[in-house]
Amino acid sequence: MDAQSPDDSPWMPFENRRRARDEKREAVLRTAVHLFLEQGYHRATLNDVAERLNITKPALYNYFRGKEEILFECCLLGQERVDEVIAEIDAGGGTGIAKLRKLIQAYAEVMTTDYGASLIRFDTRDLSDRNSKILRDAKKSIDRTFRHYITDGIADGSIKPCDAKMAAFAIAGSLNWIGHWFQRGGDLSAEQVAEEFSVRLTEGLAARASRKTAPAPSKSKSKQTSGGKR
Amino acid sequence: MDAQSPDDSPWMPFENRRRARDEKREAVLRTAVHLFLEQGYHRATLNDVAERLNITKPALYNYFRGKEEILFECCLLGQERVDEVIAEIDAGGGTGIAKLRKLIQAYAEVMTTDYGASLIRFDTRDLSDRNSKILRDAKKSIDRTFRHYITDGIADGSIKPCDAKMAAFAIAGSLNWIGHWFQRGGDLSAEQVAEEFSVRLTEGLAARASRKTAPAPSKSKSKQTSGGKR
């Protein structure tokens, strides 16, 4: 795949260069987050981003105030996706374990997207104090949701008594790790991963064997390892 | 504790400055890894490292060829610790689940150390191609070990049939995440975490309920969240 000419750049040379402003802004974001994930935020330069978009560096400043703002918005998009997911689940109701499984599944899927991965692959210390706090608060809130579902489940009997904090850490770790190893186009689809994790990560918590589906070992021949991409 | 003057600097002013070279080298490493974890590799400068050691920047070049080498050695120390652990377990024998639990416990403890955390907090893309490859290979090897123990367990009946790859990913994710949230001096000791994780992460895998210890929910009032420090 040639990184020089992504299919979705509104700045394709010799093309009509008049798409909507928001489309371009989003294209910048898409390209930036991709590059930031690919090379790391510090190694990726705005020049790289601009080059991939067939524009020059200062043109980026029409859409963002600076590199940091781009980083922030990437993370924010991921965070917002998670918040939506949580809002939906909260609206739906169900036992603690049911909500937890839904959350795991949805969160796992978010983690397989670029914006979702930004949420955990990027370092909030690269952000301004203000933006850093916003994200850290959002993450805390997500963690609280995990714990709430677990304590809810313990209360309603759907989850075995356990340390909610540690359980949340364990689950979140597994899920966040997806952002490091998952690769679109590999031999596992996002849905497969999400489905598998929603089951696996709750097996030990469920009060009784409530598995609806067989373990379904995916006999993949992937070379991938759990070591992530770092 | 004053971060400016770590207790373990062999360059403490008015102290005997004639310790062995290796001791100094190690002190550089200890200080560097701490700073790199605290501020992030890119934000931490060699000046910062030197300052904390009460020496000057060029002095560091007596012990290391450059910043990258320092980073590499930090990771390497973490990786070597894991390798030792694996060697011990391999030497010990036991069922698949037993070995897996030992590995989880030991790996978790490594993750609570600075060098252990480097292994996953730092980005191998910051290393030279050569060193990067060394570490990535080492990580692959570790992952293979996780998978081996799982398949061993499935073979010897101690672990329920499952997708070893996914299981390894899930476990490794939980464990690696420790490197992000664990803080020495918090309300959880490294041993507690290791013990807890070795049980929790295998509950769903074990062929039969083989738990030796009660879940022991630690009713801590910690403010910490599963969001890690990023």
Next chain:
Amino acid sequence: MDAQSPDDSPWMPFENRRRARDEKREAVLRTAVHLFLEQGYHRATLNDVAERLNITKPALYNYFRGKEEILFECCLLGQERVDEVIAEIDAGGGTGIAKLRKLIQAYAEVMTTDYGASLIRFDTRDLSDRNSKILRDAKKSIDRTFRHYITDGIADGSIKPCDAKMAAFAIAGSLNWIGHWFQRGGDLSAEQVAEEFSVRLTEGLAARASRKTAPAPSKSKSKQTSGGKR
């Protein structure tokens, strides 16, 4: 008063936008000189100027070839005002001291205006060589006029013998300084300042005490200092 919407912008939204071109040109100049004085030529951007006029930056290029031209014309307007003043005085006749006093008074008043202040607050080195020379020549000419009046006065006996060059420097300095400290709306009117300076700056020069007005110390409580606004 809201700096964002000056009362005199011909582009006021919802207003008739069809005034004569020259009127708009002048409005640009008025806004620009105000901003340049307020923030300094280099810190003030054309964007700032355009914003205050409720137009966009490129629109300015319909009236001026660039930032430098705007600067030049501001200064030029100030210089022309001084030239007019001189022409009037020259046309009027009178003793050397009388002409000098008229010049001081008129020059002082010009200095209290934005265009007048531009003449000395802005740096001719920011102009093109051509424009820079024009202004520098004009300033030399003004200086020569000061000296002429003084030598005229010495010749006609209305001014005590003195070094015309130094005297001109001293007077010009006092007058130019007005452009730095005078603020419209303060407790001194332009006329008051002009009147006062025309007397004070010639007290030492006049061959005999020819003061028509008492010193009239204005017992103002102003906090202002002679340090100017820099």
Next chain:
Amino acid sequence: MDAQSPDDSPWMPFENRRRARDEKREAVLRTAVHLFLEQGYHRATLNDVAERLNITKPALYNYFRGKEEILFECCLLGQERVDEVIAEIDAGGGTGIAKLRKLIQAYAEVMTTDYGASLIRFDTRDLSDRNSKILRDAKKSIDRTFRHYITDGIADGSIKPCDAKMAAFAIAGSLNWIGHWFQRGGDLSAEQVAEEFSVRLTEGLAARASRKTAPAPSKSKSKQTSGGKR
């Protein structure tokens, strides 16, 4: 005079490069203030400064935190010189007019130096808020001194009753203007200017004719004008 190789650079090529640090710092300041005055603060780049010193731009950062700090220290040196002068005069005593004359003379001399000129040629708005305030306060204090001497003189009868504020403005303006037109090596020495101004600027104020020296018109043929260098 070749601007490329000032005689006083401690970095003269092929020379011993080990003078005292403070000497170098001062050399940077000397070169910078000269360049800033010559080209204007905004047009002069740190590259220019470094070039004249036969070093590279980043080397400057060994001595100063940035361009602004250099500017500030230049102004500060000028301000400190004025403060010293004032302290001496205050210590000396004398009538109001005597102190005023001493101040004028000393201030005039300071204005003929590079650091002195910085005080009024540079724009405090180019400084950080903190440094800007320091300088503006210092200038206010200087102005107060002028006014004090004048009111002292009025009180002790050595100065004719007048508006101290306006008189201070007039005097300060003449003096500050020196920073714009005076050129070392011209046909007027700093001492001549100072002497002349101390007399001329107080002629109109003195209660009685107290001139000790004749006007001594310096019949120079200089081409210089009172228009300053702008």
Next chain:
DNA sequence: TATGAATGAGGCTTCATTCAT
């Protein structure tokens, strides 16, 4: 071994100006 000083490379950002619409 340790240091003060200097450098080279490179990144982010700003802004006057131009161009196509």
Next chain:
DNA sequence: TATGAATGAAGCCTCATTCAT
């Protein structure tokens, strides 16, 4: 005439690294 978008040039600053002492 006005605009949104884009650019080129340039400046400041940082930092790992080297060198002479």
